[in-house]
Amino acid sequence: MVAHNPIIVALDMPTAQDAVRVAKEVAPHVGAFKIGVGLLYGPGPGTIDALVRLGLPVFADAKLHDIPSQVEMAARNLALHGARWVTAHIGGGQAMLEAAASGLADGAGHAEAGILGVSVLTSLDNADLQRIGIDRTPGQLVSKMASVAASSGCEGVVCSPLELHVVHQSAPNITTVVPGIRPTTVDDDQARTATPSDAIEKGASYLVIGRPITAADDPGGAAAAIFESLGII
Ligand code: C5P
Numbered sequence: 001m002v003a004h005n006p007i008i009v010a011l012d013m014p015t016a017q018d019a020v021r022v023a024k025e026v027a028p029h030v031g032a033f034k035i036g037v038g039l040l041y042g043p044g045p046g047t048i049d050a051l052v053r054l055g056l057p058v059f060a061d062a063k064l065h066d067i068p069s070q071v072e073m074a075a076r077n078l079a080l081h082g083a084r085w086v087t088a089h090i091g092g093g094q095a096m097l098e099a100a101a102s103g104l105a106d107g108a109g110h111a112e113a114g115i116l117g118v119s120v121l122t123s124l125d126n127a128d129l130q131r132i133g134i135d136r137t138p139g140q141l142v143s144k145m146a147s148v149a150a151s152s153g154c155e156g157v158v159c160s161p162l163e164l165h166v167v168h169q170s171a172p173n174i175t176t177v178v179p180g181i182r183p184t185t186v187d188d189d190q191a192r193t194a195t196p197s198d199a200i201e202k203g204a205s206y207l208v209i210g211r212p213i214t215a216a217d218d219p220g221g222a223a224a225a226i227f228e229s230l231g232i233i
Contacts, residue, residue: 005031006200007227008059008177010210011051012036016043020050022219027054029223032084034059034208048081057084059208063118065089068099075100075115079107085177087158090117090145094152101153114155114175119145119167122160122180122193139166146171156205161194164202179208183226196226 007030011019016039023033033051040047040062051058060083064071071088078086088100100115107113119142120129126137134141142163147170149157156175159167167176180193196207209226216222 004232005029005227006204006206006230006232007196007223008032008034008206008208009213009223010034010036010061010179010208011214012038012210013214014038016047016050019047020054022214023051023054023056025220026213026223027056029220029227030056030213031206032057032059034061036061037063045078045081048078048083052082058082059085059087059116061087063087063089064096064100065092066096068096071096072099072103075103076107079104079109079113083108083113085114085116085155087116087118088154090119090149090154090157094148097149097152097154115153116156116158116175116177117145117149117152117154118158119149119163120160139163142166143170146174150174158208161199161202161204164199164204168203175205176203177206177208178204179210181207181209181212183212183229195229197229197231200230200232 009026009030013019033056035047048058048060060078064074075086086104104113120138142159143166146157146167150171156177157167158177160180161178178199181196182193199207213219213222
């Protein structure tokens with residue numbers, strides 16, 4: 001039996017061809033592929049179709065945030081391209097998240113597609129939040145956001161590994177998708193990080209891992225080593 005592989009590789013590559021090439025290299029060692037706004041706004045959503053053809057679920061990290069009718073249309077269209085998950089910012093509010101869930105279900109035509117609510121970007125820390133007038137910690141914000149996501153039809157929440165416990169408290173049954181994963185301590189644009197095994201121990205359902213895999217000399221080897229480090233048999 002193949003063990004559940006919780007690794008979602010973030011294919012933040014410059015071109016769709018690069019994304020598909022790396023996806024093929026890592027496919028045996030990951031559970032799903034993710035593309036973000038860089039590829040969705042460049043080569044476009046056809047990249048989702050190309051990745052779906054490789055046989056793993058595809059996560060369109062579109063980070064939708066607009067009025068409900070626009071978000072509903074966007075989610076439906078991404079589902080028509082084969083997206084298994086689509087992200088929408090929880091900050092867009094309950095009606096927008098419900099519209100996203102409805103559009104996605106309509107486009108997918110089956111129940112196995114879900115909206116993931118984006119809580120607080122893992123690149124932000126307390127000082128960044130204060131600078132934009134938010135006098136709450138990421139934890140306090142994520143706690144409120146997780147309960148809104150749960151009551152708005154979201155399948156899951158995207159959160160930092162450091163806020164997993166808060167999400168589990170306010171939305172106990174929700175799927176948790178965790179970026180900001182670093183196998184070792186590095187100094188880049190992610191502020192709230194954890195190692196892959198720490199995040200799984202803290203209850204993450206899925207890990208979103210980009211550069212530690214895609215920027216490695218051997219992406220397939222890097223993905224295999226990370227999966228092995230999780231101790232999942
Ligand atoms: O390369 P790295 O592992 O930092 O990639 C993290 C991925 O997770 C990026 O694709 C980024 O867009 C995404 N992400 C994030 N923080 C969130 C939501 C998504 O870093 N809150």
